[in-house]
Amino acid sequence: MQVPSEKKKAFIEWFLATHPPEQREVVWLLQYMSKRDQLLSRIHFIYEAHLTPRSIIISTEAAENRPFRFYKEHIVTTDVDKAFHDIRLNQDQELFVEFIFEDVRHSAEYAEVLEENPYLPDDYYLENTDYHAIEQFLQATSQENKRQSLRKRVNEALDQGDEKAFLKWSKLLNNHNKEHSE
Template identity: 55%
Template sequence: MSLSPGKKRIFIKWYLENFDTDKREMVWLLEYVMKRDYLLNHIHFVFEAHLCPRSIIISNNKKEKRPFRFYKDHVVTTDVDKAFHDIRLNPEETLYVEIVFDGVRQSYEYAEVLEDNPYLPEDYYLQNEDYVLLENIIDDSTRHSKINYLKNKIDQALDLGDIESFNKWSEELNNLRESKK
């Protein structure tokens, strides 16, 4: 989904009016970007911008040791001027921006401009416990399907009067049930 430069401009203006930044250069950079539609067309607001090949993370959290980070390929800098020059010299390159502030996940304003991060792995937010839970769900589902399959085979054997098949499928069903215990 491509957002209009106007929506992005409104968000940046809202952010600058409502949050303080530690470095005045960060304000200048945002104001520079805000005034240029051709740049706004190539900017995407995302979460986890550090995973993107070219990105900026701005934080107004006072505990943050690096309130500004610019990522390009595998290089990271906290120098706002370097980011500014890269943006100015490469206006056609896509830039992913993450702005971190208190309540960002609940912010309607940020949600209005937020886009999916194409570099975010599908399982990025999963914990080890989630993988165990998913594996258990898959195992239970597979087991349940196998039980239904065996019950159908037993029913078919009964319908056909095939005692040998009935015994075979019944034994397999009993073994499957026992293995769960």
């Protein structure tokens, strides 16, 4: 979903009014960005911006020791002037921007301009316990599918009056139930 430049500009203005960055250079950079429609059309507000080829992370959190970071490929700088120079010279390139401020995940203003991060791996937010739970779910689903398949074959043998097939499938179903019951 492409967010209109007017909404992006309004968000930047809201951010500067409600969460002003301490570094005046960051304020100037944001003001510069908000006044250029061509640049705004190439800016995408996302989470986990550090995973993208070219991005800025701006934080107003007190605990943050690096309130400004500019990423380009595998280079990271906290120098706002270097970021400004790159942004000014490459206005036609995609730029991903992440804001970190108090209650950012609950901000309706940020949600209005937020886009999906195309560089975020599908399993980025999963933890080891999640993988374990997924594995258990898949095993349980597989066991239930096997049980249903065996029941179906038992019923088909009954419907056809095939005693030999009935005994075979019943035995397999009973063995399966014994192995997987707890």
